[in-house]
Amino acid sequence: MRPIELALNYMASFFGEAPLDSMESLLAKDLVFKGPFHEFNSAQSYLESIKVDPPQEVSYRLVEQYATRHSACLVYEFIKPGIKTLMAQTFRVKNGKITAITLIFDSKAF
Numbered sequence: 001m002r003p004i005e006l007a008l009n010y011m012a013s014f015f016g017e018a019p020l021d022s023m024e025s026l027l028a029k030d031l032v033f034k035g036p037f038h039e040f041n042s043a044q045s046y047l048e049s050i051k052v053d054p055p056q057e058v059s060y061r062l063v064e065q066y067a068t069r070h071s072a073c074l075v076y077e078f079i080k081p082g083i084k085t086l087m088a089q090t091f092r093v094k095n096g097k098i099t100a101i102t103l104i105f106d107s108k109a110f
Contacts, residue, residue, distance in 0.1 A: 003072035003093040004065060010091065010098060011074065014050075015060055023047065028097035035103035037110075057081055070094065078105070085109035 001009070006026055013023035027043035040046040057080055064075040072091045077084060085105055092100040 001096055002067065003070065003091060004067040006093055006096075006098050007065075007067075007072040007074055007089070007091040010101075011060065011076075014055055015058055016055065020050065020054060023050075026098050028094065028099045031098060032100045033103070034101070036105060036107040060087075083109055 009018065010023060010026050012018040013020055013026070024043065024047055027046070029043050031040065031043040031046055033040040033046045038049065040049065059079045061077040061079065062074065063077060063086070064073075066073040070093055072093070073088060074091075075086070075088045078087045087103065087105040089104070090100075090102045091098050
C-alpha cells in the first residue's frame with residue numbers, strides 16, 4: 001500500500017469508519033507515535049492506549065493531503081462535541097507499514 005493509502009486507512013480505523021482492530025495490520029511493531037499528550041514506542045502500547053480510551057463521537061474533515069514515496073501528511077479538522085480544531089499528522093512508512101506518526105495540534109482546544 002502507498003503511504004497515503006496507509007494514512008487514510010489509519011484515519012478510517014481511528015474515526016470509526018472501519019473497525020478499530022483493522023489498525024493493527026497498518027502499523028509496524030516498532031511504531032513511534034508522538035503527540036502533544038502521549039508518546040509511544042511500540043504499536044502494542046499505542047493500540048492498548050486506544051482500546052482503554054477509544055475515540056468516541058469524533059469525526060474529521062480532510063483539508064489537505066500530501067505524500068512522498070516514504071511518507072504522508074494529512075491536515076484535517078478534528079470534530080468532537082464542543083471541540084473543532086485543525087490537526088496535522090505525518091506518517092512515515094517502510095515495507096508497507098506505518099513506522100512513525102507525529103500528531104500536531106494546539107492542545108488549548110482540549
